[in-house]
Amino acid sequence: xxxxxxxxxxxxxxxxxxxxxxxxxxxxxxxxxxxxxxxxxxxxxxxxxxxxxxxxxxxxxxxxxxxxxxxxxxxxxxxxxxxxxxxxxxxxxxxxxxxxxxxxxxxxxxxxxxxxxxxxxxxxxxxxxxxxxxxxxxxxxxxxxxxxxxxxxxxxxxxxxxxxxxxxxxxxxxxxxxxxxxxxxxxxxxxxxxxxxxxxxxxxxxxxxxxxxxxxxxxxxxxxxxxxxxxxxxxxxxxxxxxxxxxxxxxxxxxxxxxxxxxxxxx
Numbered sequence: 001x002x003x004x005x006x007x008x009x010x011x012x013x014x015x016x017x018x019x020x021x022x023x024x025x026x027x028x029x030x031x032x033x034x035x036x037x038x039x040x041x042x043x044x045x046x047x048x049x050x051x052x053x054x055x056x057x058x059x060x061x062x063x064x065x066x067x068x069x070x071x072x073x074x075x076x077x078x079x080x081x082x083x084x085x086x087x088x089x090x091x092x093x094x095x096x097x098x099x100x101x102x103x104x105x106x107x108x109x110x111x112x113x114x115x116x117x118x119x120x121x122x123x124x125x126x127x128x129x130x131x132x133x134x135x136x137x138x139x140x141x142x143x144x145x146x147x148x149x150x151x152x153x154x155x156x157x158x159x160x161x162x163x164x165x166x167x168x169x170x171x172x173x174x175x176x177x178x179x180x181x182x183x184x185x186x187x188x189x190x191x192x193x194x195x196x197x198x199x200x201x202x203x204x205x206x207x208x209x210x211x212x213x214x215x216x217x218x219x220x221x222x223x224x225x226x227x228x229x230x231x232x233x234x235x236x237x238x239x240x241x242x243x244x245x246x247x248x249x250x251x252x253x254x255x256x257x258x259x260x261x262x263x264x265x266x267x
Contacts, residue, residue, distance in 0.1 A: 032074040036081055038065045038089050040115055043137065045091045050124040051098045053108035054146070057120070057131040060113035067094060068111040075099075076106035128164070147182075156194075166200075172211075179203070183259070187266070190215060190250060197253045204259040207252075210266040214246035217263060218253045224260040231263070 040046075040063055048055065060066060071077050078097050085091035096108055108127075114120060116135040124143040131141060136155035141148050147164040150157065153171045165182040168175065172189040175196050183203040189211040190196050196215075198205050204224075209215070216234070219226040219241040231243035245265075254261050 029073060029075045031070060031072050033068065033070045035066065035068045037067075038083055038092060039063055040065050040092070040118065041085075041087055041090045043117060043119070044089065044115070045085075045119045045121070046094075046112070046114060047092070047121040048094045048110065048112070048123065050094075050096045050108065050110065050122075050127060052106060052126045053096055053110060053124060054127045055110045055112065055122055055124060055129050055143075057112045057114060057122075057129070057134060059133045059135065060115050063115045064113075065092060065115060065118075066113040069096065070109045071096070071106070072108065073104055073106040076102050076104055077108065129159075129161075148179075165203075166198075190252060193250050195251045195253070197255075199253070199255045200259065201257045202259060203256060205254045205256050205261045207254060207261075207263045208266050209245065209263065212246065213265065214249045215244070215252045216248035216250070217243050217245065218251075218255075219243070219261045219263070220253075220255040221259065221261055222257040224256060224258065226261045228263040230265045 046065065071079065076099050078099055080095055082093040083089050084093060098106060118136055119138045120136050121140045122129055122142060126145045127143055128146040129141045129143050129148045131153060132151040134153040139155050139157045141159045144162045145164060146161060148159045148161050148166050150159060150168045151170055154173055156174045159166055159177040162180045163182060164179060166177050166179050166184045169187045172191055174192055174194045177184060177197065178199045180201045181203065182200060184198045184200050184205045186198060187208040198207060217228060219228060221239050226241050228243045231245055234242040234244055
């Protein structure tokens with residue numbers, strides 16, 4: 001991302017000094033819920049960085065970006081929202097990170113309502129991501145130790161997690177996904193000529209292709225079975241199978257180290 005020129009900064013919560021005064025976060029504060037709204041420029045970039053937080057994303061159907069935050073034990077969070085960029089509100093940064101070396105339980109929930117045509121970058125740890133009804137230029141949905149769910153959305157998406165399932169339904173675009181110790185389930189339309197990927201370890205990969213698929217597909221498993229219903233075989237060597245749907249203009253790589261891969265065509 002380019003270097004940001006700060007236009008305004010709104011610090012919603014910062015309890016670092018208070019945490020130290022209270023003996024390292026041993027005293028919990030009541031839950032804190034706040035709502036903020038920003039009118040965004042076309043093509044804005046929204047970046048959200050969180051720790052131990054669940055994120056829900058829905059469309060706003062306007063050019064207004066809304067964020068509702070709920071912090072449980074806010075004493076243990078450093079939280080701010082930073083509108084930036086040129087022109088103003090071209091970029092929005094939201095950060096909610098746990099205060100280092102503090103003791104106590106803390107968690108958070110964020111509900112975002114985003115305009116169409118934005119770039120969305122979610123970078124979380126120890127939390128889930130639930131996105132539905134989005135129309136984005138680019139969507140990065142990244143977390144750890146939590147499931148990622150994407151429904152009824154359009155755009156170019158990256159969805160990564162660890163120890164959490166990836167579920168994408170009713171969506172169209174390009175998809176680059178990876179998880180571990182969990183399954184990937186996709187039911188949607190893969191469009192364009194770009195490379196797409198569904199990769200996991202110790203989990204199944206289930207893909208149902210909608211529309212009129214035009215893909216060259218690689219299926220690779222270390223310990224499991226591979227099936228590609230309605231495809232034209234290209235080659236098979238060891239645990240890797242290559243097939244084609246249509247002319248094979250786009251590319252899709254599916255891979256698991258321990259699990260089955262099943263590709264089917266939506267009726």
